[in-house]
Amino acid sequence: xxxxxxxxxxxxxxxxxxxxxxxxxxxxxxxxxxxxxxxxxxxxxxxxxxxxxxxxxxxxxxxxxxxxxxxxxxxxxxxxxxxxxxxxxxxxxxxxxxxxxxxxxxx
Numbered sequence: 001x002x003x004x005x006x007x008x009x010x011x012x013x014x015x016x017x018x019x020x021x022x023x024x025x026x027x028x029x030x031x032x033x034x035x036x037x038x039x040x041x042x043x044x045x046x047x048x049x050x051x052x053x054x055x056x057x058x059x060x061x062x063x064x065x066x067x068x069x070x071x072x073x074x075x076x077x078x079x080x081x082x083x084x085x086x087x088x089x090x091x092x093x094x095x096x097x098x099x100x101x102x103x104x105x106x107x
Contacts, residue, residue: 036077046084053078 041051
């Protein structure tokens with residue numbers, strides 16, 4: 001599902017217009033982004049927690065030149081799913097291993 005699909009589904013589910021649904025979604029994502037940018041976390045009970053996390057510097061290899069290079073430490077956003085979200089996914093989906101790969105299938 002992409003952003004436009006989400007807006008359409010949101011409009012259908014809430015009875016809002018697509019324009020109002022788009023504004024609501026953009027407000028939500030902006031609020032989450034602004035909060036994370038201040039170093040704070042966003043908890044949505046039953047859904048999950050968004051939080052900023054530091055990632056340490058590391059050595060990588062440039063695939064074109066094969067040279068080793070240091071990638072600087074940085075801050076990345078993380079998401080930890082809440083209990084309700086995890087339980088709903090576990091009840092509706094299953095992980096299937098084949099040929100060394102894991103795919104997700106509906107139960």
